[in-house]
Amino acid sequence: MTGLEIDLSHRLGVFQLDARFTAKGGLTALFGPSGSGKSSLVNLVAGLVRPDRGRIAVGDRVLVDTEANIFVPPHRRRVGYVFQDARLFPHLSVRRNLLYGRWFTPAAERRGAIDDLIDLLGIGPLMERRPAGLSGGERQRVAIGRALLASPRLLLMDEPLAALDDARKEEVLPYIQRLREGMDVPILYVSHSVPEVLRLAHHLVVLDAGRVVADGTPEDIFRRLDLHPTTAELEPGHALDTRIAGHDERFGLTLLDARGGRLAIPIVAGGIGAPLRIRIRARDVMISMQPPVGLSALNGLVARVTAIHREGRTHADIQLDCGGDMLVARITQRSLETMGIAMGSQVHAVIKAVSFERDGPVSAGTTTLVDLG
Numbered sequence: 001m002t003g004l005e006i007d008l009s010h011r012l013g014v015f016q017l018d019a020r021f022t023a024k025g026g027l028t029a030l031f032g033p034s035g036s037g038k039s040s041l042v043n044l045v046a047g048l049v050r051p052d053r054g055r056i057a058v059g060d061r062v063l064v065d066t067e068a069n070i071f072v073p074p075h076r077r078r079v080g081y082v083f084q085d086a087r088l089f090p091h092l093s094v095r096r097n098l099l100y101g102r103w104f105t106p107a108a109e110r111r112g113a114i115d116d117l118i119d120l121l122g123i124g125p126l127m128e129r130r131p132a133g134l135s136g137g138e139r140q141r142v143a144i145g146r147a148l149l150a151s152p153r154l155l156l157m158d159e160p161l162a163a164l165d166d167a168r169k170e171e172v173l174p175y176i177q178r179l180r181e182g183m184d185v186p187i188l189y190v191s192h193s194v195p196e197v198l199r200l201a202h203h204l205v206v207l208d209a210g211r212v213v214a215d216g217t218p219e220d221i222f223r224r225l226d227l228h229p230t231t232a233e234l235e236p237g238h239a240l241d242t243r244i245a246g247h248d249e250r251f252g253l254t255l256l257d258a259r260g261g262r263l264a265i266p267i268v269a270g271g272i273g274a275p276l277r278i279r280i281r282a283r284d285v286m287i288s289m290q291p292p293v294g295l296s297a298l299n300g301l302v303a304r305v306t307a308i309h310r311e312g313r314t315h316a317d318i319q320l321d322c323g324g325d326m327l328v329a330r331i332t333q334r335s336l337e338t339m340g341i342a343m344g345s346q347v348h349a350v351i352k353a354v355s356f357e358r359d360g361p362v363s364a365g366t367t368t369l370v371d372l373g
């Protein structure tokens with residue numbers, strides 16, 4: 001896989017960006033609150049801005065090295081872009097929009113047969129249509145195709161799904177998933193969405209006030225309680241990798257095996273053994289000191305408290321180890337004290353089998369993220 005190396009310092013007015021990370025390849029998500037420096041970093045990588053100091057390399061190709069006085073201009077960087085809005089040419093058919101990027105690529109460097117790409121993105125039936133007649137999701141798939149046909153060495157995707165509704169997002173996500181597996185082009189992907197990052201990113205870089213505050217796998221980073229003010233734009237949650245253990249047709253439930261025990265959730269499609277990744281938000285997890293009895297919640301996992309993080313005056317995030325799977329429960333600091341919860345306490349994590357936000361088809365061999373709550 002083609003890796004990505006970034007080590008940049010740059011001052012913009014009073015804002016100082018100091019970003020350093022390396023990614024082995026695949027999809028690297030840039031995540032962070034508004035104003036943390038994501039767009040500034042993307043502009044530096046694209047070559048729109050020349051950094052005060054630093055180095056950028058894609059594979060063995062150095063795009064910037066201030067010490068060696070290397071600065072490859074933007075048009076020679078071979079960086080593909082996909083923005084929030086597709087920015088297609090309205091007067092050109094899909095086919096001509098796709099071919100547009102290719103004209104700027106020297107023939108010897110054109111990679112990837114166009115037909116394969118059309119198949120990968122499922123845009124074959126759209127080729128003679130104009131952008132105005134396409135759905136938002138279709139337009140975004142064409143925009144991705146156009147960026148890739150220019151044979152980029154790096155693909156920058158700046159919130160490519162942010163302008164789409166949930167159904168359109170669902171339509172485009174599997175294509176981005178396929179892309180990151182099927183092409184050896186590293187992707188730098190800016191996102192504000194936790195589910196999107198969990199689903200797509202091999203590697204996650206969290207920026208806050210111009211600095212990299214965390215860098216690693218999404219699972220590890222979202223689990224870190226100290227980062228929650230930055231990583232949880234909604235609230236903390238955690239992803240559990242489970243497998244479908246069976247379905248209870250009578251009550252409309254699907255049973256899942258997690259490492260910490262069995263969970264029941266509203267029924268989803270999928271064969272026995274199919275992997276399913278679920279995100280359980282911290283507010284959907286209760287803590288009980290005794291095994292739950294006389295409660296309507298369907299899921300109780302034995303757990304041990306492995307971290308406590310007080311959030312302001314009112315809330316506390318409690319990290320729970322459920323047989324190797326980590327969950328976070330958000331409770332009040334009053335409960336924390338009155339229940340005597342401490343590091344190492346043996347407790348029970350109680351999760352309500354609440355409704356799904358999304359009920360997409362699940363097929364064996366794929367991992368689907370389902371939000372509970």
Ligand SMILES: Nc1ncnc2c1ncn2[C@@H]1O[C@H](COP(=O)(O)OP(=O)(O)OP(=O)(O)O)[C@@H](O)[C@H]1O
Nearest residue numbers: 012013014015032033034035036037038039040041
């Ligand atoms: N040309 C500039 N001159 C001065 N300050 C700038 C300039 N460009 C950006 N900044 C500042 O740099 C900081 C980072 O902005 P940036 O747009 O990179 O953040 P972001 O993480 O992409 O935010 P968002 O998620 O809102 O797009 C902000 O405080 C912004 O005001």
